[in-house]
Amino acid sequence: MKILRTKEAVRLFLSNLPNNQISIGLVPTMGALHKGHLDLVKKARKNSDLVIVSIFVNPTQFNNPEDFAKYPQTLDKDVELLKESKVDCLFLPELEEIYPSKPRLSFKFEGLDDVLEGEFRPGHFSGVGIIVSKLLNIVKPHKAYFGQKDLQQVAIIRQLVADLSMDVEIITLPTIREESGLALSSRNMRLSEMDKVRALILIQSLNKAKEELLSGKNWLSIRDKISMDFAHENIDLEYLELVHTYTMEKLDAVAPQVPCSVCIAAYVSGVRLIDNVSVIEA
Numbered sequence: 001m002k003i004l005r006t007k008e009a010v011r012l013f014l015s016n017l018p019n020n021q022i023s024i025g026l027v028p029t030m031g032a033l034h035k036g037h038l039d040l041v042k043k044a045r046k047n048s049d050l051v052i053v054s055i056f057v058n059p060t061q062f063n064n065p066e067d068f069a070k071y072p073q074t075l076d077k078d079v080e081l082l083k084e085s086k087v088d089c090l091f092l093p094e095l096e097e098i099y100p101s102k103p104r105l106s107f108k109f110e111g112l113d114d115v116l117e118g119e120f121r122p123g124h125f126s127g128v129g130i131i132v133s134k135l136l137n138i139v140k141p142h143k144a145y146f147g148q149k150d151l152q153q154v155a156i157i158r159q160l161v162a163d164l165s166m167d168v169e170i171i172t173l174p175t176i177r178e179e180s181g182l183a184l185s186s187r188n189m190r191l192s193e194m195d196k197v198r199a200l201i202l203i204q205s206l207n208k209a210k211e212e213l214l215s216g217k218n219w220l221s222i223r224d225k226i227s228m229d230f231a232h233e234n235i236d237l238e239y240l241e242l243v244h245t246y247t248m249e250k251l252d253a254v255a256p257q258v259p260c261s262v263c264i265a266a267y268v269s270g271v272r273l274i275d276n277v278s279v280i281e282a
Ligand SMILES: Nc1ncnc2c1ncn2[C@@H]1O[C@H](COP(=O)(O)OP(=O)(O)OP(=O)(O)O)[C@@H](O)[C@H]1O
Pocket: 028, 029, 030, 031, 035, 036, 037, 039, 040, 145, 146, 147, 148, 149, 150, 173, 174, 175, 176, 177, 183, 184, 185, 186, 187, 188
């Protein structure tokens, strides 16, 4: 596996490929890799001739400096995992390579970014828009892979690519979970074994919300009851929302043919976790 640290190295690498018919798959990550990331890589490996993974902990998408400072980093292990997964290239830029100066550009994703993560992490999706645009411009992949665990991010990246007429196909894959149901996340590395058990309240609440919505219960009363469960467990629930899966519009009921998902964010011992389940599929 080649490790490329600069845009120029990527450009050279791509220009030396045997022919320009080769299909390229990009999996953008922030490292501290787990089976969720590796599932994206596996799909990319299956679909594309050349697989490039990027690892870059992007400062412009962090609204909370402590979250950025504590973001897990396990580079040696990541490199081993990527080699085992037969990745061709790791793009591993330094901060200055991506941001030689502070970007003046910012993104607003009208209607998509004022709820959920966008509401509680101001500037987050502008930062995601900037880094994803940069990575797509540098690598020029045919396909790029993202996880549905970050449901709102998927909607935003699809919009970004459409609005900027970028020639890339966005592929999304379902959330990979521990056997317990806990969604895999790099930030789980900051949880103790006890915290991982406490964190199960997220997926349990999502499943309960889904079941009750489908049995015709009122959304606001479902949400109130779940908020009380969180208060009882002393876990800080940041949001629990029923949204349209693609437009991110907040909903207060399910309806046939309207794809919707329940999304959650909560702090378990100071670690912010997110998750979602689809209630009605497209
Ligand atoms: N459990 C998972 N299953 C499938 N894909 C995932 C999972 N977790 C993350 N991903 C996807 O992997 C890509 C890189 O995500 P990232 O590096 O931020 O990891 P992460 O585990 O989501 O980290 P964190 O949750 O701590 O932000 C994103 O497209 C993300 O949606």
